[in-house]
Amino acid sequence: MEFINTNLPYILAGISVGGQYALISIGYTMVYGILRLINFAHGDIFMVAGFAMVYLSATSPLYISIPFTIIITVLLGFVVERVAYKPLRSAPRMSIMISAIGVSYFLQNCAWYVTSGLAKQYPKIPWIGDSISIGSATTKIVTVITPILTFILVIALVLLIKYTKIGMAMRAMAKDFETSQLMGVKINSVISFTFIIGSFLAAIGSLLYFTNYTTVTPIAGAMPGLKAFVAAVFGGIGSIPGAVIGAFIIGICENIIKGLGWTTFSDAFTFALLIIILVAKPTGLFGEKSTDKV
Amino acid sequence: MKRAITIILAVCMVIMMLSGCGGGASGNVIKIGVYEPSSGDNGAGGKQEVLGIEYANTVLNTVEIDGKKYDLKLEIVDNESSNDKGPSAAAKLVSAKCSVVIGSYGSSVSIAASDVFKNAGIPVIGASCTNPQVTAGNTHYFRICYLDPFQGTVLANFAVDEFNAKKAYILTKLGDDYSAGLGNYFKEAFQKLGGTVVEETFQEGNSDFTAYLTTAVNEKVDVIFAPTSTEAASLIIGQAISQGVNIPFLAGDTWDSSVILDAAKGSDKKIFVSTFFDEGDDSALGSKFVRDFKKWLNDNPEKLKNNGGNDIVAAVSALGYDAYMVAVEAIKAAGSPDPKKINEALWDVKYTGVTGDIAFDEIGDAIRNVAYIKSVNTSDGSWNFVAIQSVK
Structure with a gap:
């Protein structure tokens, strides 16, 4: 009991962080599944969602600022795809990746300019920002909400991919891009839709993440973005359940490592885990075996 | 046509470079x-x-x-x-x-x-x-x-004088000379005054401090000393508020910033910083x-x-x-x-x-012997002057 009491806060923090990484990593994994593109700007879209909320809530009440934050984030994801990725669709994959890195730095520097580099306080969202006690640990309600909400959103997403027409198109494109195009799938609208879903989940993730860690900075998206990317690779990039499970494993392990007193190594551990997984199972936990197309 | 544009651009660049050089040593x-x-x-x-x-x-x-x-x-x-x-x-x-x-x-x-x-x-x-x-x-x-040896000693003295502290938690950022240095001087001075310390470090880009704060609570420390940048500071304070950590915070000059006031406003956190200057200074x-x-x-x-x-x-x-x-x-x-x-x-x-x-002095450092200690007034988000602390 004593053991649980002292370690409960670490595990709670791990589950909560894991859920937030999960929401971001879905964006990475879906885009990769369809375009074979690692969208490095995704972490920064997450950061922009944080700032959008900060600035919107300064002028309007929450029932307006939250929906608008989500709309702005979704629009941003859509625009980034149209401006920076779509023109490069037939270019080599490396060029589009460089374009993604460019977008990432562009967004970060815009944020530096707008905020003049000062950290901003995230607005307090009532109820989910309140503190509660679980056993011996005091935490925010958002910690408990995060895994539940993540679970619901993932189920909804899986259903959407499985049973709707656009979901079917997405699966077809993930299997074979050119053929599905020949079969009459409107690739541009499907890709836009993928980015919209990814950005929507990133916006929800940012609401939860910044309610917990209330400081938004222009580089706030970099580390969560990187970890979420690791989670996506860990779970097998392209697989949604894989990304979610990978994210939870990374979030929990990271916090347990910190709880053991090896704080210095918590990030090193995350990335060491990535290397080990890639060596042992190059396609990740749930990754499909790549079939060579002849 | 294309060549003409290229030449014009090249000429423009040369002119700009020359004019750039010329500006340097003007009369x-x-x-x-x-x-x-x-x-x-x-x-x-x-x-x-x-x-x-x-x-x-x-x-x-x-x-x-x-x-x-x-x-x-x-x-x-x-x-x-x-x-x-x-x-x-x-x-x-x-x-x-x-x-x-x-x-x-x-x-x-x-x-x-x-x-x-x-x-x-x-x-x-x-x-x-x-x-x-x-x-x-x-x-x-x-x-x-x-200097930091002075600042660290001042804060260690303050921790003992004000809170009767026996055990301190020191949180510093890896690879940051300021943070690590000040943490170390605080540790030395605090141990000399008969206290014990628990030390931990965090990395660049870390935003989750819940685990660190949990360790501090589990170790039952009397003060938390966190000489960090203001960005990390506001995260630490925010998470301390949501976790209900009631241990007083001490920090060095970096925390003397409005960012800290924003983060702590409306909470019941006790935050003390040492600094060079106090706004309430009433000298002419x-x-x-x-x-x-x-x-x-x-x-x-x-x-x-x-x-x-x-x-x-x-x-x-x-x-x-x-x-x-x-x-x-x-x-x-x-x-x-x-x-x-x-x-x-x-x-x-x-x-x-x-x-x-x-x-x-002979090293090139200013000769200073006092530091101002300020605390956060959490009700209206301003600084309260606490003491001018010197080292015995």
């Missing part, structure tokens, strides 16, 4: 370099320091040497709080032919660029870099604030500076934004102001815009600034 201008971060981890604090310098430049922008009037012009570069980008920013100041340089907020970047200035023979005045290594072993780096010089500086901020919306959108006077602004004035004193004493002569003159400069009397 009646003395350039004072400002080597400060305006982006990166320390961007917020760096900007506030620059504000102090810019304000000083508006107060005094000419100097008379041998009956000849010189304009004082600021040459401001951004070192991006980064050890690898600092030296190239410093090189920019060298090629702009600055006579003397002020900077930087953050000890690491100051150390990183030290050799660039040394090789160019340009003296540097550090305003708020508190790590001893900045001035140790060289003759061109000076500083006007107190100090209160005049505070009044005029606030007016200047409020008259310039752009400057007010750089100060974090309010007119709270940060200690680093006061230090920036003093550093500029010391630089001007040195130019006057040298009687020349020549960097070498200014360097020699600096050793003997004595100046009474808004942060107190400034004179340099």
Whole structure:
């Protein structure tokens, strides 16, 4: 009991962080599944969602600022795809990746300019920002909400991919891009839709993440973005359940490592885990075996 | 057609380069370099320091040497709080032919660029870099604030005097000379006073401090000492609030920022910082500076934004102001815009600034013996003056 009491806060923090990484990593994994593109700007879209909320809530009440934050984030994801990725669709994959890195730095520097580099306080969202006690640990309600909400959103997403027409198109494109195009799938609208879903989940993730860690900075998206990317690779990039499970494993392990007193190594551990997984199972936990197309 | 455009562009570029060179050593201008971060981890604090310098430049922008009037012009570069980008920013100041340089907020970047200035023979005045290594072993780096061994000792004394602390938790950032150094000096002083410490470090980009705070609570410490950048600080405070951690926080000069006030406002956290200057200073010089500086901020919306959108006077602004004035004193004493002569003159400069009397010892450090301790007034988000702490 004593053991649980002292370690409960670490595990709670791990589950909560894991859920937030999960929401971001879905964006990475879906885009990769369809375009074979690692969208490095995704972490920064997450950061922009944080700032959008900060600035919107300064002028309007929450029932307006939250929906608008989500709309702005979704629009941003859509625009980034149209401006920076779509023109490069037939270019080599490396060029589009460089374009993604460019977008990432562009967004970060815009944020530096707008905020003049000062950290901003995230607005307090009532109820989910309140503190509660679980056993011996005091935490925010958002910690408990995060895994539940993540679970619901993932189920909804899986259903959407499985049973709707656009979901079917997405699966077809993930299997074979050119053929599905020949079969009459409107690739541009499907890709836009993928980015919209990814950005929507990133916006929800940012609401939860910044309610917990209330400081938004222009580089706030970099580390969560990187970890979420690791989670996506860990779970097998392209697989949604894989990304979610990978994210939870990374979030929990990271916090347990910190709880053991090896704080210095918590990030090193995350990335060491990535290397080990890639060596042992190059396609990740749930990754499909790549079939060579002849 | 294409070739013509290319040639025109090339000619334009050459002209621009030539005109750039020409601007450097024009007759009646003395350039004072400002080597400060305006982006990166320390961007917020760096900007506030620059504000102090810019304000000083508006107060005094000419100097008379041998009956000849010189304009004082600021040459401001951004070192991006980064050890690898600092030296190239410093090189920019060298090629702009600055006579003397002020900077930087953050000890690491100051150390990183030290050799660039040394090789160019340009003296540097550090305003708020508190790590001893900045001035140790060289003759061109000076500083006007107190040092970390002193600051660490002051805070350790304060922890024992005020809270009767027996056990302290020290949280520092890996690879940050300021953070690690100050943490270490606090540890030494605290142990000498009979206390025990628990130490942990966090990495660049870390935003989850719940695990660290949980450890501090589990170890049943009396105070948490966290000499970190303001960005990490506001995360630490935010998470301490949501976890209901009720251990008092102590920190060094970096936490003297409006960012901390915003983070702690409305909570019941006890936060104490040591600093160089207090806004409530009622000496004639100090209160005049505070009044005029606030007016200047409020008259310039752009400057007010750089100060974090309010007119709270940060200690680093006061230090920036003093550093500029010391630089001007040195130019006057040298009687020349020549960097070498200014360097020699600096050793003997004595100046009474808004942060107190400034004179340099044989290492190039200002002789200081008191620090101000302030605490956060969480109900209205302002600073409360606590004590002037000295070391026995």
